[in-house]
Amino acid sequence: MGFCPISQMVSRVVEMLCVRHKTKVKGVDDGKKKKIKGTVVLMKKNVLDFNDMTASAIDRVCELLGKGVSIQLISADHADPANEGRGKLGKVAYVENWISSKASLTAKETEFTITFDWDENMGCPGAFIIRNHHHSQFYLKTLTLKDVPGHDSVHFVCNSWVYPTHRYKYDRVFFSNKTYLPCETPEPLRKFREEELINLRGNGEGELKEWDRVYDYDYYNDLGSPDDGPAYARPVLGGSQGYPYPRRGRTGRKRTKADPNSEKRLPLLSLNIYVPRDERFSHLKFSDFLAYALKSLFQVLHPEIASLCDKTINEFDTFDDVDNLYKGSVKLPDAKTVSKIRDRIPSAMLKELFRNDGERFMKFPLPDVIKDDKSAWRSDEEFGREMLAGVNPIIISHIREFPPASNLDPKVYGNQNSSITRDDIQGNMNGLTVDEAIEKKKLFILDHHDALMPYLQKINSTTTKTYASRTLLLLQDDGTLKPLAIELSLPHPQGDHHGAVNKVFTPAEHGIEGTIWQLAKAYAAVNDSGYHQLVSHWLNTHAVIEPFVIATNRQLSVIHPIYKLLHPHYRDTMNINAYARQILINADGVLERTVFPARYALEMSSGIYKNWVFTEQALPADLLKRGVAEPDSSQPHGVRLLIEDYPFAVDGLEIWSAIETWVREYCSFYYPTDELIQGDNELQSWWHEVRNVGHGDRKDEPWWPEMQTRDELVQSCTIVIWVASALHAAVNFGQYPYAGYLPNRPTVSRRFMPEPGTPEYAELAEHPDVAFLKTITAQLQTLLGVSLIEILSRHSTDEVYLGQRDTPGWTSDDEPLAAFERFRERLIKIEKKIIEMNDDKRWKNRVGPVNLPYTLLYPNTTDYSREGGLTGKGIPNSISI
Known part of the structure; x- marks a missing residue:
């Protein structure tokens, strides 16, 4: 820019102008003065930002006019009676040499100096007010003060976008990295702490703008476009409309004309949907996302x-x-x-x-699933293995009774129990009887019957032609699962109350029977693919965590210990969920075009949310519920797996235990007694809002922890961190490795199983591959679907993984820092153990016929290279894609 050659002269002019500007602000004039040097790290608005090409030049003009960036320190030790007991304010200081600092053409941090006049009698600064008098916003990362009286240094971790002062009706306040319970907060900082939370809650009115810092709730009322006609209308999810759902972040956009309960949508290609500015992707993350998201917008073609x-x-x-x-x-x-x-x-x-x-x-x-062997995915062993080590390894359960029974209301749905008989499977059970297999706990099921059956009539009224499925499997002595039978079910043509119409298929390798068996596995895989994307992935990670993000920012101060514990696990979640509502789960969006429930996808996930239980999201509780583990106090994790070679569960229990230990050590430091938890008004307000507002449609359930003890706090925080990090990693980053090859995990079936005597049956016999491909996901859907999961499976180059923090000085307390280092060391040991097990030939399910090692729960804690892309490993801290 043209300012740089005369930077020294400009700096002197700015200093002169700033002297005049500074005298307008009342500061502290009494006591012994000391110069405190500060270092401000921030990121200027990118001069190549397509929203404002002239930002850098105008900001320099603002500096010349004396409109700089000011900071005013707040005492943590001495209150000002004339200011309602708030901490005394130091004199205003200005960020120095803004003009002489070259603006970066890319997103880049810049370091500035600042000098404060500080009265030693005011004690230690505990917060500061910053005012941005520039034209454009900047990202404030940290402020570090050196040689503070009585302290070596004081560190402020900010990580926030600061907009020009005219955008706010209040002062922007940042606190030092000290951690306080509400009752322990220094009196001079209390009002600042309380007021900051009030600002973040907003007033519930108006359309929110990018500079607003408001966290608020709304229903999922922005998925449809009813003004475009009935085909684009979708029910509102959440509230009293009969479709329970977690809440999402409020945007405040106007309502549609056709349906006053629905919110107007932005144009298809717009990604400018409101989330609080600090929840948006970084420049680097957004660049990565946009480069690959262009493919997912393929549907516009x-x-x-x-x-x-x-x-x-x-x-x-x-x-x-x-x-x-x-x-x-x-x-x-x-x-x-x-x-x-x-x-x-x-x-x-x-x-x-x-x-x-x-x-x-x-x-x-x-895709990795066909790198080593192009046809191994067809094998029964790989079909079973992916239920334990694939992209959706959280559904398989132990059969406690035979035949499998349905939990659907028989008054509404008639007899929905399984029609699989002992004769169907007896000859394929390695010499065991069915009763012996149940007694020895060797009989398992992948059950997608009850979840899908209530919606099949609607789903099959579209171009989709699919079934509800049950898949029975036998645990063999070598630890692998052997498919025994697949039951495909349809609603009775005379009405749901007549029960299900079932067909049972058993394994075969050759001829028309072998082809039919391959098709039966494809129908089961279609069910699993749809359930995975809508429930295991979207609902049970993305959607259920967003209310925690909102409540944490509304009710827990940034200096609250639980805020500091959970905040890293919320990074980018609101932003990626907003994008999902815009282009993925919306009416006629990518998901509806590529996954079999089509326009009924989100409605179906709402029906499944009715059975969501927060405490069952804990991994040990989930394993016990599914019957794939039993309580065993002699085991390190308190449970014993029925399937010893269950890669997701084996690695997951190690990760779960490491998280739980870290959370317990952290919470024990700040809450040595249960009374402190009961008396923490911010913590109690947070939990009340999570339960009664964020998950308000499930608020009256008896399973919610009461948040009265440290054990309840540890349990709840461990679940949140597990879901946001490890669980999401397990069900997300394997999508492309396994499902990037659609025949392995088709997302749609377009015709029913051919009946003997029909042209389709003849084609199945004469041209089995053609018939198979005509049944599963079509070519256009495949192109769009593979584009989508390629994006979702990529790690960003600025990813922050479990056991890492993006800012080292996130707290000033030594013991939590030491506990976090122990957590990181545990994760490193888990990494080594995973590598060893993947190399051990005894564990057949860890690699399988496709030769794809299980690394989805490999923490990647020690990798600071920020390698992005389709790595197939690494547990990000948060649901960031």
């Missing part, structure tokens, strides 16, 4: 992309056609189609879709 599908429109004709997705062999559309596309999408997206070679686009990385 529909129906033009149909011209890409040669031979049979919208079909893969052979498995070679599927393989070509990973070889860059999908051809560009003709010139006419390209012209249409150019008129409909931004140039940035065109650059991604139409690659520089001018011939190919949409080349995908080769």
